[in-house]
Amino acid sequence: MLKIAVVILNWNGVKLLERFLPSVLEYSNNHKIYVADNASTDNSIAFIKENYPSIGIVENTVNGGYAKGYNDALQHIDADVFCLLNSDVEVTPNWLSPIADHFTKNIDTVIIQPKILDLKKKTHFEYAGAGGGFLDSFGYPFCRGRIFDTLEEDKGQYNDTTPIFWASGACLFIRKPTFTTLGGFDEDYFAHQEEIDLCWRAQNMDLQVMYVGTSTVYHLGGSTLSEMNPKKTFLNFRNSLFSIIKNIPIQKAIFIVLARLLLDGIAGIRFLTQLRFSHFFAIIKAHFSFYWNIPKTLKKRDLKVKHKKYHKIKSIVWSYFVNGSKEFNNLVKD
Numbered sequence: 001m002l003k004i005a006v007v008i009l010n011w012n013g014v015k016l017l018e019r020f021l022p023s024v025l026e027y028s029n030n031h032k033i034y035v036a037d038n039a040s041t042d043n044s045i046a047f048i049k050e051n052y053p054s055i056g057i058v059e060n061t062v063n064g065g066y067a068k069g070y071n072d073a074l075q076h077i078d079a080d081v082f083c084l085l086n087s088d089v090e091v092t093p094n095w096l097s098p099i100a101d102h103f104t105k106n107i108d109t110v111i112i113q114p115k116i117l118d119l120k121k122k123t124h125f126e127y128a129g130a131g132g133g134f135l136d137s138f139g140y141p142f143c144r145g146r147i148f149d150t151l152e153e154d155k156g157q158y159n160d161t162t163p164i165f166w167a168s169g170a171c172l173f174i175r176k177p178t179f180t181t182l183g184g185f186d187e188d189y190f191a192h193q194e195e196i197d198l199c200w201r202a203q204n205m206d207l208q209v210m211y212v213g214t215s216t217v218y219h220l221g222g223s224t225l226s227e228m229n230p231k232k233t234f235l236n237f238r239n240s241l242f243s244i245i246k247n248i249p250i251q252k253a254i255f256i257v258l259a260r261l262l263l264d265g266i267a268g269i270r271f272l273t274q275l276r277f278s279h280f281f282a283i284i285k286a287h288f289s290f291y292w293n294i295p296k297t298l299k300k301r302d303l304k305v306k307h308k309k310y311h312k313i314k315s316i317v318w319s320y321f322v323n324g325s326k327e328f329n330n331l332v333k334d
Contacts, residue, residue, distance in 0.1 A: 005077050013088075039062050066190070066191040085171050098214040115159070116219050118218065132144050138259055186300065196243055238286035313333055
C-alpha cells in the first residue's frame with residue numbers, strides 16, 4: 001500500500017485546525033496526518049496534543065512561510081508521497097483513493113492535484129488551483145475553471161484525469177524522492193507561486209504533473225493573505241518574475257521580463273483606477289525586489305535541463321480582456 005503523509009502547514013491557525021481537522025481525520029483512512037507548525041504563538045500545539053494525539057507534530061523553529069516551512073518539516077517525515085494540504089481545506093470521502101491509485105499505476109507521475117472547489121460556494125471552482133494550472137507565454141498563471149477572477153460552475157467538465165502544467169499548493173501531492181531531487185521549494189519565494197516554480201522545474205526534467213478530477217476537496221482560501229492584501233500582490237508579481245528567469249532560456253526570459261514591465265504596468269494602472277493605491281505600489285516594489293535579486297536568481301538556473309514548452313496560450317490577458325474568453329474551454333490554445 002502506498003504510504004501517504006498528509007502534512008498541514010500551520011501558523012497561528014488554531015481556529016482553522018478546529019474547523020478542518022475533523023474531515024481530514026475522518027476521511028484519510030489509515031494514512032498518517034501531520035501538522036507542521038511554523039513557530040506559532042497561539043495555542044495550536046496544545047490544541048492538537050489535547051484533542052488529536054494521533055496527529056504527528058513537527059515544530060519548525062521559525063516562520064519561514066510556505067516554502068521554508070515545508071522544506072524544514074518534510075525532512076522529518078517518512079512517506080512514499082507527501083500531501084501538502086492547506087489548513088483551510090475540507091476533504092471529502094474517498095479523496096485519497098483515486099490519488100493513491102494513480103500514483104501506483106503510473107510511475108512516471110510525480111505530482112498530482114485533485115479538483116479544488118470553493119468552500120464558500122461549493123457549486124463552483126476555487127481560485128487557487130481549480131481544475132489544474134497552466135501558464136501563458138508571459139508567465140501569467142490561470143486554471144481550468146478559473147481565469148483571473150472568473151470562477152466556473154462545476155458541471156463535471158473537469159472530472160477527467162489529464163496532464164497539467166502546475167498543481168496548486170492548496171492541495172499538492174508529490175512523491176518524496178521527487179521533492180528531494182528538486183531540492184524542495186525555493187525559499188526566497190516565501191509564499192505564493194512557489195508551487196508553480198516547483199512544478200516548472202519538474203516539467204523541465206520531463207517529469208509528469210497530473211490532475212485527477214475524481215478526487216475533490218473544498219478550499220476556503222484567503223486564510224493567510226486575502227486578495228485585498230497588497231503583500232499578496234507583491235509576492236505574486238515578484239515570484240512570477242523569479243520563475244521566468246529561473247526556468248526559461250535566458251534570451252527568451254529577458255524578452256518576457258521586458259514585456260512584463262509593460263503588462264504589469266497596465267495592471268498597476270488598473271489598480272489606480274480602482275483606487276487601490278497600495279496594490280499599485282506593491283507592483284512597483286515587486287519589480288524592484290526582482291531586479292535586486294537577479295544575480296542571486298540567475299545562479300539557480302539549471303543549465304543541464306532541456307526547457308520544455310511551458311505555455312498553453314500566447315496571452316491570457318488578451319484572451320480574457322479583449323477576446324472575452326471567460327472559460328478555459330473557450331480559449332484558443334497554441
